[in-house]
Amino acid sequence: MGRTDLIPAEGNFYKANLHCHTTYSDGMLTPQQVKELYMERGYSIVAFTDHNRYVYHKELSEERFLPLAGYEVNNDGRKGEGGHPIADHLCALALDPERAQMVERPVVYDSEKINEMIQRLREAGFIVNYNHPAWSLEHTEDFLALHGITCFEVFNYGAEVSTGAGYGDQQYDLWVKSGRRAFPIATDDNHNPPVYETGGGPGPDFDSCGGFTMIKARELTYRAVTDAICAGHLYASNGPLIEGIYLENDRLVIDCGPVCSVMMKDCGINNAWAIYDGADSITHAEIPLSAVRREFGGAVRAVLMRKDGKRAWTNAWDLDEMGF
Ligand SMILES: [Zn+2]
Ligand SMILES: [Zn+2]
DSSP: OOOEESSOSSSEEEEEEOOBOOTTTTOSSOHHHHHHHHHHTTOOEEEEOOBTOOBOOGGGOBTTBEEEEEEEEEEEEESSTTOOEEEEEEEEEESSTTTOOOOOOOSSOOHHHHHHHHHHHHHTTEEEEEOOHHHHTOOHHHHTTOOSOOEEEEEEHHHHHHHSOOBOHHHHHHHHHTTOOOEEEEEOOBOOOSSOTTTOOSOTTTTSSSSEEEEEESSSSHHHHHHHHHHTOEEEESSOOEEEEEEETTEEEEEEEEESEEEEEOSSSSOSEEEEOSSSOEEEEEEEGGGSOGGGOSEEEEEEEOTTSOEEEOOOEEHHHHTO
């Protein structure tokens, strides 16, 4: 069988932060300062997602920088009468920034009302991404009840540095195993506090530039980038880079920056397949599809890890549906 690219071979990878706060809500940097900081660090795309406030910072657009427009919808409450605090935060990203319109949000935490809001957001011209699952403390049955989610935060740097709850691997695993699909993204959710009130911290930008999404698009335009996000032409990372990923001759092939392990996940416990070495010397992996335990479903994805613990996460692909 010939080669099937899982992320298109043509186009360019653009580095993106798809979740960001500014002085328009509770962030400390202005949109212009965010743009300068991220461009210095090699980013081409920032989605401005201030809390419950939708603003298109069109004036920041230039040849090498694309601002995406969106907002974060916070639905906070308690799980039942007297229950523990619980949150459901979603980033709405506009597909057409001039036309998208904010929608009403539920004033209490209620899964059914949240789903109705997601539907309204989609009708109003947004895609909807699920934020920081570990930090939010939703129960499995709560987040698995969500419908209409396009991207899923497998890593949120702000949640990691402020509370140690930045990794959403387990929740993403449960999401995929339940038959749901959403594209994995890693974000910063940066607020850029000079110091945290609880006792100091690194510098003013320390919750920036930790989690990123690499988007493969034909050009750096609003339409091309949002098309690529909607098609899942992306991967999430807080360190390792992926250069190419494709199926060829019943193998999943990955070319990547140096890592110490490549793990193939299916929907079983333990990896379906993995390679490890003691150093960060793996830059190419050929994974036999025969290792996928089809009795658990045909979905496979890869997680790459470096010795410093930094990871990259790929989409989950349905091999049966793709005819592999
Ligand atoms: Zn949030
Ligand atoms: Zn946020």
